[in-house]
Amino acid sequence: MPFIPHTESDVRDMLEHIGVTDIEDLFDEIPPELRTGSLKGLVPPALSEMEMLRLMRDRAQHDRQMVNFIGAGAYEHHIPAAVWEIATRGEFYSAYTPYQAEASQGTLQLIYEYQTMMSGLTGMEVSNASLYDGASALAEAVLMAVRIDRHGKTRRILMPSSINPVWRATVHNIVRNQNIELIDIPCDSVTGKIDSSKLSSFETNASATAIVVPQPNFYGILEEVDELSDWASQHGVLLIGVVNPVTTALLKPPGEWGANGADIVVGDGQPLGAPLSYGGPYYGFMCARKKYVRQMPGRIVGRSVDADGKPGFVLTLQAREQHIRRSKATSNICTNQGLVVTASTIHMSLLGPGGLRRVATTSYVNTHELSKRVAMIGVQPTFTGDYFHEVSLKLPCKAANVLEAMAKDGILGGYDLGEVDPKYDHDILVCATETKTNEDIDRYVDSLKRAIKDCKNR
Known part of the structure; x- marks a missing residue:
């Protein structure tokens, strides 16, 4: 106090x-x-x-620990205790923006290592040092694409309906007054994938600046990224990849999609060592081709040598306007999420490539096991497309009623997709990460079975 x-x-x-x-x-x-x-x-x-x-301990006893099967953009993963023990040390916890390289070598080196790791995960050439969150990172990627295509005749961005709806709304709010048009690309109602047949009207010269491609998409479905990447390359359209950083440990990285790979890649870094924490703070990451680095927003740290030839780290490839003159900057976001990035860097260092692959693999296996188990009680996936660690399930009654009943059993049963689209008010989006055990899945299936029975008897 x-x-x-x-x-x-x-x-x-x-x-x-x-x-x-x-x-x-x-x-x-x-x-x-x-x-x-x-x-x-x-x-x-x-x-x-x-x-x-004593009073606070007594009140804490009234809280009930829920078993969480909700994903939809924020994921419960195990975070080693060492991650935040190190991240909250004074050197990191209270470190200021590293403008003065001579006084900030530790912070600068950590950010440089983070950029290297993110470039490795995504298969891209360069990374920045974070943005606010995944949603604002996608908005910044749209603005970056328009700057890259500044001589183009259009400012249209092809935005699939399978992008996280919160992210879509954020992008709209940021770009709507900048003469940028977001073109809705529908999903196939059967597979849950981007309906590529709807792209044919954008194959004429300068008909679109960029296409946004999620992998996996909001519904957990794996998109045909090679096909979409090649389509974009053939028609002079930039490709913005939206990825979950954990899944990139197992899936083909965006830099290797199709013949040429993605141009810009963004996502939310929350799965890499950031607890759910009621929605934040998280951070957004951005990677790109090296030839576009001058248009990349956010801070970028480079490795150089000093006057004595010793290696050192500096903020690089940006004019001072990035931080002090709004009209000249590539972005109006100056403060990044440096502390959460620190935690992610430590998290990735502790797990290593093998550990990240195990997290991704176990999450994939658990979600598919849950899907297989609920199929035994008559609940099937909404879509036929392959999925990763999230799956949409079609229920025989309204999702809101089922989820309310499951919550009474101490289970957060999923995300009600009726909140996204009324036609999916009988569907829930379910995620089972590596934190879920066989016993957790058993509890889920039993609770879901009871909730459906009660719902039908109403």
Whole structure:
């Protein structure tokens, strides 16, 4: 708790100096009907430290630990204890923006290592040092694509409906007043994949600036990324890949999609060492081809040598305007999520390539096992396409009612897709990461079975 050094005498002296008699006089501009009045009787007497700890422990006992099967953009993965023990050391926890290289070598080296790891995961040539979150990273990628194609005759971005709806809304809010048009590309209602037949109208010269391709998509479905990448390359359309960084440990990286790979790759770094934490803070990552690095927003750290020939790290390839002049900057976002990036770098270092592959593999196996088990009680996937560690399930009754019943069993049963599209109000999006055991899956199936039975009997 903060230490307040002012005595009653100090307070009286200060009030006298500014010409008021009571602290309440400082708030006289607030209408009386908006004031709470006296807090006497509303706030209990002060407790001792021991009493307060006892009270808070008692209240904590009322919280129930839920078994979480929700994904939909934020994922529960195991985070080794060492990750945040190291990330919250003073050197990292309170480090300022590394403008002064001579005083920030530790922070700069860590960011450089992070960029190297992200480039390795995505198969791309360069990485920046993070953005706010995956949604804003996608918006920045759209703006970056328009800058790259600045001599083009269009500012249209092909945006599949299989992109996370929150991300789509964020992109729209950021680019809508910049004369950039987001063209909706529907999904095939059977497979859940991008309906590539809808792309034929964009094959004429300069008909689109870029296409956004998720892998896997919001519904967990694996897209035909090689086919889509080659289509984009053949028709002069930039390809923006949206990926989950954990899945890239097992799937073909975006830099190897098709004959030429993606141009820009973005995603949310939350699966790499960031707890769910009620929605944040997370961070967005961005990687790209080296020839586009000058158009990349966010900070970029490079490795160089000093006057004595010793290796060192610096902010590079950016004008000072990136941080102080909005009209000249590639982005108006200056502050990045450096602490969460620090945690991700430590997380990836501890797990290594083999550990990340095991996380991805186990998540894949668990979700497919859950899907197989619920099929025995008559619940089938919504789509026929291959999926990774999320699957949409079609229920015989409304998803909201089923999920409410499962919550009473202590299970967060999935994401109600009716919140995305009313036609999917009987569908739930379910994710089972490496944190789920066979016993957890057993509980899920039993709870789902009871919830469906109760729903049908209503």
